[in-house]
Amino acid sequence: xxxxxxxxxxxxxxxxxxxxxxxxxxxxxxxxxxxxxxxxxxxxxxxxxxxxxxxxxxxxxxxxxxxxxxxxxxxxxxxxxxxxxxxxxxxxxxxxxxxxxxxxxxxxxxxxxxxxxxxxxxxxxxxxxxxxxxxxxxxxxxxxxxxxxxxxxxxxxxxxxxxxxxxxxxxxxxxxxxxxxxxxxxxxxxxxxxxxxxxxxxxx
Amino acid sequence: xxxxxxxxxxxxxxxxxxxxxxxxxxxxxxxxxxxxxxxxxxxxxxxxxxxxxxxxxxxxxxxxxxxxxxxxxxxxxxxxxxxxxxxxxxxxxxxxxxxxxxxxxxxxxxxxxxxxxx
Numbered sequence: 001x002x003x004x005x006x007x008x009x010x011x012x013x014x015x016x017x018x019x020x021x022x023x024x025x026x027x028x029x030x031x032x033x034x035x036x037x038x039x040x041x042x043x044x045x046x047x048x049x050x051x052x053x054x055x056x057x058x059x060x061x062x063x064x065x066x067x068x069x070x071x072x073x074x075x076x077x078x079x080x081x082x083x084x085x086x087x088x089x090x091x092x093x094x095x096x097x098x099x100x101x102x103x104x105x106x107x108x109x110x111x112x113x114x115x116x117x118x119x120x121x122x123x124x125x126x127x128x129x130x131x132x133x134x135x136x137x138x139x140x141x142x143x144x145x146x147x148x149x150x151x152x153x154x155x156x157x158x159x160x161x162x163x164x165x166x167x168x169x170x171x172x173x174x175x176x177x178x179x180x181x182x183x184x185x186x187x188x189x190x191x192x193x194x195x196x197x198x199x200x201x202x203x204x
Numbered sequence: 205x206x207x208x209x210x211x212x213x214x215x216x217x218x219x220x221x222x223x224x225x226x227x228x229x230x231x232x233x234x235x236x237x238x239x240x241x242x243x244x245x246x247x248x249x250x251x252x253x254x255x256x257x258x259x260x261x262x263x264x265x266x267x268x269x270x271x272x273x274x275x276x277x278x279x280x281x282x283x284x285x286x287x288x289x290x291x292x293x294x295x296x297x298x299x300x301x302x303x304x305x306x307x308x309x310x311x312x313x314x315x316x317x318x319x320x321x322x
Contacts, residue, residue: 014261020295022235048270084318190316197306
């Protein structure tokens with residue numbers, strides 16, 4: 001359940017010629033939680049993989065060479081695609097939860113519709129940081145608990161408490177391997193966004 | 205101090221591909237859809253040729269990046285070249301904008317409809 005294959009498909013299926021609007025949803029979570037599996041379950045293409053590289057000038061000068069130190073950050077991520085209509089295509093990104101990834105969030109995922117935080121109850125610590133960062137960036141999200149192994153007997157309420165998750169954030173059980181389950185997670189997220197947008201439009 | 209014109213991790217190859225430039229055009233979103241407006245002319249740089257071939261049908265920046273196995277930043281630079289010379293047109297995402305801004309309800313309704321029909 002690690003990274004997706006980066007081998008190119010024999011033939012990439014092109015989008016409809018009328019396609020004009022690209023949308024983004026990001027799935028975040030710790031290593032091995034099932035992000036790639038989730039993307040694969042609903043994607044119309046075999047998940048692809050790419051990376052972004054960013055170089056930052058380091059602090060201070062290396063005394064021995066006089067060359068300013070630089071830090072290179074590389075973040076790899078998988079993605080899949082869902083054609084919603086002839087004109088509208090949704091890209092689903094599976095992104096790691098580590099610190100260096102959040103460094104590139106604004107650059108890569110500004111304008112994203114929202115995020116799914118995929119949680120493994122055996123490693124909930126991994127989710128903490130992701131939730132904190134999403135709140136910091138003001139990105140709406142839902143929390144999906146991956147019960148792929150039937151695992152974890154914790155109820156959603158217990159998990160909500162453990163994650164100190166506010167009441168207004170939707171939580172659901174899912175099985176990242178099952179297409180209908182993942183579809184339900186995405187609908188829950190967009191429903192949540194719709195409610196938020198409606199409330200905003202009604203507020204003068 | 206010598207300042208290298210590009211420093212993106214794997215310098216040699218990326219330096220060659222971008223002609224030494226490291227500043228990318230950030231107006232190209234990951235999901236900006238790119239469409240070729242011409243066939244590659246003889247003598248065109250190979251990465252530009254590949255992009256023009258891939259984008260005969262609308263193709264998102266991120267798919268171009270995966271296909272060419274080049275980082276997003278490098279693809280943004282290459283797309284900037286092609287766009288400046290009118291060899292591609294681009295369809296930017298409607299929903300992109302400030303990080304915290306919500307899209308309008310009409311758009312979200314269309315998304316919901318599409319997801320329910322999957």
